[in-house]
Amino acid sequence: MFRAQDNDVHQCDSGWVPVFVDQDKSISLMSIGFLLEKPDDAVVWRGPKKNALIKQFVADVAWGDLDFLIVDTPPGTSDEHISTVEALRPYKPLGAILVTTPQAVSVGDVRRELTFCKKTGLRVLGIVENMSGFVCPHCSECTNIFSKGGGEELAKHAGVPFLGCVPLDPQLSQSLEEGRDFIQEFPKSSAFPALARITQQILDGTLQRSS
Numbered sequence: 453m454f455r456a457q458d459n460d461v462h463q464c465d466s467g468w469v470p471v472f473v474d475q476d477k478s479i480s481l482m483s484i485g486f487l488l489e490k491p492d493d494a495v496v497w498r499g500p501k502k503n504a505l506i507k508q509f510v511a512d513v514a515w516g517d518l519d520f521l522i523v524d525t526p527p528g529t530s531d532e533h534i535s536t537v538e539a540l541r542p543y544k545p546l547g548a549i550l551v552t553t554p555q556a557v558s559v560g561d562v563r564r565e566l567t568f569c570k571k572t573g574l575r576v577l578g579i580v581e582n583m584s585g586f587v588c589p590h591c592s593e594c595t596n597i598f599s600k601g602g603g604e605e606l607a608k609h610a611g612v613p614f615l616g617c618v619p620l621d622p623q624l625s626q627s628l629e630e631g632r633d634f635i636q637e638f639p640k641s642s643a644f645p646a647l648a649r650i651t652q653q654i655l656d657g658t659l660q661r662s663s
Contacts, residue, residue, distance in 0.1 A: 454481065455631035461486045466514035482513050503535040510539040520658070527561050529568040537572045546658045547575035549615070553583045554602040562603075566610050577615075577657050579607040580650055584617035587642040594619070613657070616650045619643055 459471040461482070470480035484495060484505065495502075515521065521543075523536055537545075548569050552562040562579065569576050581603030585594045597620065607614035621643040627634035638644065 453628045453631055454479070456481055457485060457491060459486060464514055467512040468508075469514055480515065482509050499531045502532055506532060506535045507539045510536075510543075527558075527565065529564055533568065534572070537574055545574065547577040549577050549580060549654065551580045551582050552603045552606065554581055554596070554599045556602065559602040559606050563606060563610075566606075566612070576610070576612045577654060578613035579603050579610075580615045581617045583620050586620040589622075592642075613653070615653050616646055618646045618650070 454473040456471050456473055461471065462469045468482065470482045471486060473479045473481060485491065488495070497505075521540075523540070525533060525536060548565075550562050550565055550569075552558045566576060568574075581601075583598055584600060584603070585596045587594050600617075603617070604614045619642050621641055623638045623641050624634055624643045626632075627637065634641070635644065635647075
């Protein structure tokens with residue numbers, strides 16, 4: 453997404469130096485992908501080694517002063533998720549944003565993640581419904597390919613904020629795959645206002661939490 457896959461991680465006195473995606477160093481990244489010899493190498497590690505690396509990514513990276521630290525995890529409630537929460541706990545994380553697609557299978561997974569957050573004391577900032585309808589670029593008609601409303605219904609049931617729906621958008625997918633700036637290149641996309649509203653709600657919620 454950031455065209456950063458060919459960068460290397462270096463050491464400094466404070467630990468690993470993250471990969472910066474722009475000259476202003478406004479966004480920095482850390483991933484196990486930067487540590488592999490070949491991009492197609494599989495990471496065949498048992499739990500303790502993976503959990504140790506998660507702790508290193510939090511404590512042994514020279515992050516510097518950050519506005520936000522965002523940890524992107526796959527769906528699930530595994531040991532890695534527990535290790536991530538425990539590694540971040542000393543820094544008082546603001547909370548978790550859960551992403552689902554509308555269909556029942558995905559909603560069921562996120563329901564278990566809600567339970568995980570409750571048991572670990574991690575506040576849920578809200579739920580986002582991704583892939584929520586496809587807006588035809590020619591006639592602007594919306595087709596609900598994967599049904600609709602599963603994320604919003606789950607948020608109501610759980611008593612957490614529903615942050616909004618993001619429609620399927622080929623322009624968004626293309627931008628992510630090519631590392632292009634979607635916001636700048638496709639401001640008239642149907643996904644643009646949805647992403648803007650969700651982002652603003654997250655910022656408002658985190659500011660209230662930190663004040």
